[in-house]
Amino acid sequence: MTDTVKIPGQTAPAPDALLKVDGLVKHFPIKKGLLRRQTAAVRAVDGLSFDVRPGETLGVVGESGCGKSTMGRLITRLLEPTAGKIEFQGHDITHLGVGAMRPLRRDIQMIFQDPYSSLNPRHTIGTIVSAPFKLQGVTPEGGVRAEVQRLLELVGLNPEHYNRYPHEFSGGQRQRIGIARALALKPKLVVADEPVSALDVSIQAQVVNLLDDLQDELGLTYVIVAHDLSVIRHVSDRIAVMYLGKIVELADRTALYESPMHPYTKALLSAVPVPDPRRRGGGSERILLKGDVPSPIAPPSGCRFHTRCWKATERCKTEEPPLIALAPGRQVACHHPENPPGEASGASGAVPVEIGKPVPAKEAEEPEEAEQPEEESEESRESEEE
Structure with missing residues (x-):
């Protein structure tokens, strides 16, 4: 061609x-x-x-x-x-x-x-x-x-x-x-x-x-x-995510939307409105980034997203992450990526708890505790009726 x-x-x-x-x-x-x-x-x-x-x-x-x-x-x-x-x-x-x-x-x-x-x-x-x-x-x-x-x-x-x-x-x-x-x-x-x-x-x-x-x-x-x-x-077909003059993630469309690896990409996808009320709150949490985007005149040292990232460490403040391939067709510039390849399902399931505030995490535990007395009360009512 x-x-x-x-x-x-x-x-x-x-x-x-x-x-x-x-x-x-x-x-x-x-x-x-x-x-x-x-x-x-x-x-x-x-x-x-x-x-x-x-x-x-x-x-x-x-x-x-x-x-x-x-x-x-x-x-x-x-x-x-x-x-x-x-x-x-x-x-x-x-x-x-x-x-x-x-x-x-x-x-x-x-x-x-x-x-x-x-x-x-x-x-x-x-x-x-x-x-x-x-x-x-x-x-x-x-x-x-x-x-x-x-x-x-x-x-x-x-x-x-x-x-x-x-x-x-x-x-x-x-x-x-x-x-x-x-x-x-x-x-x-x-x-x-x-x-x-x-x-x-x-x-x-x-x-x-x-x-x-x-x-x-x-x-x-x-x-x-x-x-x-x-x-x-x-x-x-493929999507490149930019932040402050740099590409932070480059991946296939399906892979990017299903399992974003960069925290900034995850924050962007969490802001997409869900029109179906039945799908709202189904395991996805709204990530609110703190602060404003830094000035491109004097960008932060190290990783440019570390001033707003919830996973930032001292390494992120001093060492700039390179854009490297973490999976076939996936390039990410992050020291602590989300959903890294080879991670166990149990570990990946704990990631959203860290992202959200403590309140949603508690709310997720309360319904399980609340269900038990409700089930016991229904059984007691059935026994009383019999």
Whole structure:
């Protein structure tokens, strides 16, 4: 599906890797004074390493400000990385200039988060969607207008709206226009920066299903950035959890949701609302993290999550945990992971008791003690009736 080129002096990427990121770093300098000297830096992305295989969807989740959107713009080379390496189909594109990146823009596209600000209000929909053809000098079969109308119909819009302006469309329709523009040149990799966060809940499902259908039809590869865990679970094959500029866990979707290993991942999943009242409180406890997210200007030493983690030790404060494989397809950056492989079922069952407050644990014991007198009272009543 993809043509890989071997670069002399570089380690060849995995044969099935379309995108390979190694040690990606992006620091935004903070300058003060008349001489505009750099006094500090915002460490938005601070060492990311992962790969994306052809045809799969990698979901990236985390709190606001953890560097998800910055990571997406670095992958598409809309931002210049401070350090690290980005390989696409075996080519090192980390520091390519504008001219050298232009041919690759056909294969790497981005869907922006805000459908209101990502479309030029002075241009018609036909001009917006046809812009990639003009910039790349591509003339599709049947003409540009016919191809744009086909793309509009592909994303669920009326082809007759070719001459309308963005303000005449709703938020969901504008996002569909952004999707049509991103798919105009049939890219191989699409980075979607929270594609449904600005849409109504009733529209989110339609756009998510549209992305799934287009992936099956066109063979696309997605990197979807989102903070909605339910959306990520529906569309992703693998999920990367970010915290303060770093990936703390990278795992398969099913394994991550069934048995999260990093405490931060467990806290995120505990916040997912359960719509079925019969399933609420069924062994899962709500984990309330204390304190605020530390500043990316001066992140904590050691493990960056230790200031809010209930399992933190002195080792966590001084030694930064590396992102290592604890199980097949599971990479975790934690000194004291949850549900470690090979742990006995009895030991794993004691973990939620440590996570929750003492009150839920006592409540879990009280019903067992309360059941005994109730059973004895029923037996005594039956004997009295006889």
